[in-house]
Amino acid sequence: MPQIPVKIHELTVGQLSARSGAAVSALHFYEAKGLISSRRTTGNQRRYQRDTLRRVAFIRAAQRVGIPLATIRDALSELPEGRTPTREDWAHLSEAWRSELDQRITQLGRLRDHLTDCIGCGCLSLENCVLSNPDDVFGERLTGSRLMKENREGA
């Protein structure tokens, strides 16, 4: 990834894209959704504060683990406006996300442990199936797939 000299405080969308690895279209989308912001030059070009790089890295990492953009936006809105977030600001945001990430890890563990059973089952039971009910809203999942009664009788 290309380095941006420290003395540069604002980035063009191309620089932000190159440094963050996010496509320009993705950056425009993040901006349209209120996740990042820019100022416009007199020539109507976007300029991003340098700390936007960290915001984009945060957004992309959160998206990779399936966290919805609205949740990411809510988290980023906790950062201070009008100044560059400090290490403490980011640490606070990170701490607030611990339970969100723990929840995701639990969901992914359930999916990992039950997906093979589901592929061989096909019942898509709202009660027991990790595909139909990934949040396990009916309580702790029993191990293995659960064939529906009518499926067992026909077998």
Ligand code: FES
């Ligand atoms: S398809 Fe998931 S438990 Fe049957």
